Amino acid sequence: MQCTKCDNQFSVDRAMLGYTTCLDCGDQDATEARLGWTIVPLPKQGYTRITNVEELKHLNQKVR
Numbered sequence: 001m002q003c004t005k006c007d008n009q010f011s012v013d014r015a016m017l018g019y020t021t022c023l024d025c026g027d028q029d030a031t032e033a034r035l036g037w038t039i040v041p042l043p044k045q046g047y048t049r050i051t052n053v054e055e056l057k058h059l060n061q062k063v064r
Contacts, residue, residue, distance in 0.1 A: 001015040002008070003022040010022040019026060037051045040059060050056045 001010055001012055003010055003025055004020045005025040006022065008022050008024075010019075014023075021029065037049050038056070039047050040050055040056065041047050042059070050059075
């Protein structure tokens with residue numbers, strides 16, 4: 001199987017799992033996707049994923 005991004009060969013087992021990219025390109029894609037969100041703990045609610053930076057700024061309840 002060939003990677004759709006860099007045309008390098010990758011294992012058939014990886015292709016059978018549904019991946020179309022090699023490990024290196026897949027890692028780059030995951031890193032880029034991870035930069036768009038973060039996990040924050042909210043008081044009395046648990047952990048929440050935040051994708052909007054403005055929402056993250058308003059979570060601090062302390063007055064400055």
